[in-house]
Amino acid sequence: MSSSEDTPLQQTEDAASVKKHKKGNSAKAYISIILLAAVPSIIFSAATALLVVFTFRNRVILGDGSGELQTSHASDNLSLASRTVRDFIKTGGSDAYYIQFNPSTLTTIASITGKFAPYLSSAIMGLAALFAADFVQKTSQKEQNDKLLTPNQLTLLIGLFSGRLEELWKATRVRANMGGKFAAPISHTLTILIIVTVLGVLIPAVDTWFGIVVKPSEQTQLNFTTPSNHSFGRGFLQGKDCVYSDYHYPCEALKGYGADGNFIPYLPTDKEPFKILNNISTKNTISNISSNSSQSLFYLSDAAISSSKLDFKASAFAISTQCEIIKVQCQQGDRNVFDCTKQLPNRATDVTKVGFKFYNDPSLTGNISYPNYAFLNPLYFYVFLEVGELYGPEGPDVFTGTLEFGCSSTIFDATYAWVDGSIAQFNVSSTNGSIGGVMAAPFMNDNANISQQAVISSLARLSANYSDAVPLTAAAFSYSALALSYIGMESRANIIEQSRSTLTLTRVPIIPFYILITLNALIHDSSLQRRKHQGPGTGLGEIPWLIRPYKGY
Structure with a gap:
């Protein structure tokens, strides 16, 4: 620190030192x-x-996956x-x-x-x-x-x-x-x-x-698989003549039904169509995509899709059948046949016979007789069920009778998208009449009637009255037609396929x-x-x- 006795030089040096120190x-x-x-x-x-x-x-x-394999998200309103x-x-x-x-x-x-x-x-x-x-x-x-x-x-x-x-x-x-x-x-x-x-x-x-x-x-x-490794689609055999020369039988592959003139009353139990019909097949299954009181829509698919982790788009055949009651006749013991009320709360316990007649018009007037076949789409046909036992509302009277239905079936070429374990899209277009002939063929000469008898009988037992039997009979025909026509079908590769991992x-x-x-x-x-x-x-x-x-x- 400078003092009054310091020289000017010392004061300058001290000031510089202080400034340097502060700096x-x-x-x-x-x-x-x-x-x-x-x-x-x-x-x-x-x-x-x-x-x-x-x-x-x-x-x-x-990966977003294919745009064709997308599911819609539910709105939360x-x-x-x-x-x-x-x-x-x-x-x-x-x-x-x-x-x-x-x-x-x-x-x-x-x-x-x-x-x-x-x-x-x-x-x-x-x-x-x-x-x-x-x-x-x-x-x-x-x-x-x-x-x-x-x-x-x-x-x-x-x-x-x-x-x-x-x-x-x-x-x-x-x-x-x-x-x-x-x-x-x-x-x-x-x-x-x-x-x-x-x-x-x-x-x-x-x-x-x-x-x-x-x-x-x-x-x-999601990962695309190109080309597809699985064949979950279904289509008719390619390269086969679908009109049998002698009997005009649809598809040469359907000879197992008696196209050669040696008719058999039912399918052997080791045949795949019989297994499909009785729901015991490990290869094929028939599913219902939508149904209500007057309509049922069934399609044929691969049985493996339920356990598959794949998303895919595949081809299939689908069929929709609608029926309405034409007449219900009942008989008690030796009495004369009489008309039953449609809403009579009788319960059918045994269907003893099933019969089909095909027609070329919706009014059911132009009968198609064997050996000709119904190369039509839609198919028009008449169904009658002979019922062995009907228990009346007051019992224990036993009735026998006949239920008669007028039906039509439309066959579709279908493509469906299977995404995350369920159907995401299902598109159909009406197919040509030759496919109608294939679907109707098993029912033209009673070959399928015994099998139908078992199917419809089991469904009829679910009916509370005759009106309830209408959609069940329609569903039974759709189901049976797809199952029995499988003998002329083959697997088809998936149109689109993608693997799914979590x-x-x-x-x-x-x-x-x-x-x-x-x-x-x-x-x-x-x-x-x-x-x-x-x-x-x-x-x-x-x-x-x-x-x-x-x-x-």
Whole structure:
């Protein structure tokens, strides 16, 4: 320290020494603040980078599958706004990345940003204080009195460094009342405080939301198989003559029904059509795609599809039959035959005979007699059931009688999409008359009647009255026609095929993911911008009170 006795040279040297000492202290303070700001910034940046890297490096691209093998999603009857709000709160939105990564590890990494956001905010406010100190020091050195802060402005600036919301509100009101801008340090500090306060609240909130919505999720991976490896479709044998020369019998392959003149009354039990008819086949099955009180629609498919994990589109034949009662006749003991009331609550317990007659018109007037066959679509036919026992409503009287139905059947070329274990699409178009001949052939000469008798008898027992027997009889014909005509069919390769596998992945909703990344980038950019505006020439030794720890967010 210089004294009054020091020479001018010594006083100059002492002043230079003091200035050098202060400059050294300022540089050390500057470096310390920069390092303190860098530590949370580095940790913050590393956590954000790891979050991005782990998400995209482990991302699994899920195949959408064929557009022809899509299922429609049930509506939840909520408005678009309601669904959006609900998705945001519960799931983070409908769009998401799926990754092969532990969800707990990912949310732990993300939580680092939320925990270090307050520390990074403090560092940013420290750098803002450094900027303010540098401004005041340089303004004082240049003696720019018009730019110096007034006592009220200094008080306002110090209040902003406290980070309290009331000081922020106070500064905002002062600026609004002034109708102009603050001096540089106050304006910058106010802007930074607003930014770090908002980000300091949003980042932990979004981080918490992110931790809630990131969850394990079972997803389906679809992979195309080209060409198809499975043959679940069905079609008639290719290259066969479908009109037998001597008897006009549909399809040479149907000789097993007696096309050669040696008629048999039923199918041998080792034949596939018999197994299909009796629902004991391990290769083929007949399913009902839709039915109601007046219509039934049946189609033939592969029995293996129920246990398959494949999605596919295949071809098939389908048949729809409708019937209506023409006449019901009853007889009690030796009495004369009389008409029964259609709604008479009798219960048939034994169908002793089934008969069919085919016609070429819906009015059932033009009979088609063997050896000709019904090469028509739709098929028009008459069915009669001889009932051996009918128990009356008052019992124990036993009735015998005949039920007569007029029916029509439409045969379709069908294609269906099987997706995730069920029918997703079923499209039909009416086929040509030759297929009608194939379906009707087993019923033209009583070859199928014994089998039909068993099928219809079992169905008739389900009837509470005669009207109930109508759709059951229609269903029995459709079922039997498909089963018995299988002898002329072969398997067809799937039109489209894709494998289905289930993966357990981590679901990362896109909306909270990018919101969190954006907020992290904003607060980190604020830190970088503050450091760029600082220089080691800051007069920290002159204005130490400007450096205060930030206690806010």
